[in-house]
Amino acid sequence: MKPAALLSSLLLGLLAVAAGAAEPAASGAAPSASGAAQAAGAASGAAHAGAAAAEPVQPAKPDLAQGETIATKVCMACHSIDGSRGSPANPILQGQHPEYLVKQLVEFKGGQRKNPIMSGIASTLSVQDMKNVAAFYASKVAKPGFAKNKELVQLGENVYRAGIADRNIPACAGCHSPSGAGIPAQFPRLAGQHADYVEAQLVAFRAGTRANSAPMAGIAGKMNDREIKAVSDYIAGLR
Numbered sequence: 001m002k003p004a005a006l007l008s009s010l011l012l013g014l015l016a017v018a019a020g021a022a023e024p025a026a027s028g029a030a031p032s033a034s035g036a037a038q039a040a041g042a043a044s045g046a047a048h049a050g051a052a053a054a055e056p057v058q059p060a061k062p063d064l065a066q067g068e069t070i071a072t073k074v075c076m077a078c079h080s081i082d083g084s085r086g087s088p089a090n091p092i093l094q095g096q097h098p099e100y101l102v103k104q105l106v107e108f109k110g111g112q113r114k115n116p117i118m119s120g121i122a123s124t125l126s127v128q129d130m131k132n133v134a135a136f137y138a139s140k141v142a143k144p145g146f147a148k149n150k151e152l153v154q155l156g157e158n159v160y161r162a163g164i165a166d167r168n169i170p171a172c173a174g175c176h177s178p179s180g181a182g183i184p185a186q187f188p189r190l191a192g193q194h195a196d197y198v199e200a201q202l203v204a205f206r207a208g209t210r211a212n213s214a215p216m217a218g219i220a221g222k223m224n225d226r227e228i229k230a231v232s233d234y235i236a237g238l239r
């Protein structure tokens with residue numbers, strides 16, 4: 001299939017998921033995920049004018065089963081069935097903090113983070129869909145990966161653990177934690193992530209093509225290609 005055809009078939013899959021999701025509280029909501037979310041928001045913000053809701057509409061808790069349905073129908077083609085290791089360009093989502101995943105999906109949808117594939121997909125998700133699918137991936141345990149580049153691994157470890165003091169590059173471990181598990185909810189897990197993906201993100205932060213994090217733009221902006229490659233490979237094997 002051509003990428004465009006693949007994408008549109010995925011989007012159709014997602015619409016089917018959304019249409020199947022009956023949102024019990026928001027009566028009369030359009031059978032689309034975003035319509036339901038808007039209705040829920042409106043209902044909780046004001047008097048629910050005539051809404052047949054028996055209980056007040058709360059921001060719903062993440063629904064793992066609904067998240068799994070979205071993941072299976074829409075995300076699996078690229079992110080694997082459980083968010084684990086797939087193609088190196090597609091990030092591992094397994095074990096990532098749900099708040100971070102939701103932030104990325106919101107920003108793909110809003111355009112603060114740009115990626116043609118993910119923007120198209122995120123634009124079909126309501127915030128509740130995002131929370132559901134994020135909870136599904138976060139519920140999976142991340143599996144360890146491996147570093148491959150023997151020559152660079154020492155440099156990578158130095159950058160990760162100590163930073164580069166004379167150029168004011170902080171230790172990655174300070175925010176992403178020594179084990180790379182991250183610090184919920186602010187600092188994402190990095191440990192075991194594909195080296196290619198991490199490298200691409202650092203290059204994008206440096207170039208300003210990923211502009212959704214001021215701290216990361218500042219840090220990557222001071223790193224050279226060799227340091228980026230080294231720390232990316234080290235992160236792939238971090239556990």
Ligand code: HEC
Pocket residue numbers: 010070071074075076077078079089090091092093101102104105114115117118121133200
């Ligand atoms: C056609 C392939 C494809 C599909 C389908 C897809 N993704 Fe992605 N996803 C990608 C790629 C490629 C990236 C990396 C984007 C970049 O480089 O910025 C990505 C990035 C992400 C990220 C950012 C991860 C991070 O560590 O910052 C999240 C979250 C995500 N996808 C969630 C999803 C969810 C949820 C679905 C299903 C609703 C989905 N993706 C479907 C290809 C896909």
Ligand code: HEC
Pocket residue numbers: 091103159160169170171172173174175176186187188190198201202212213215216219231
């Ligand atoms: C001051 C805290 C801080 C430090 C130090 C830091 N980071 Fe980050 N990093 C962040 C935050 C916050 C994010 C989440 C950005 C977002 O919300 O999109 C992030 C995101 C990332 C991402 C994107 C993850 C993904 O799944 O797309 C990578 C890669 C990354 N950092 C690598 C590094 C490396 C390598 C270092 C060390 C050279 C480092 N970071 C140091 C705060 C930090």
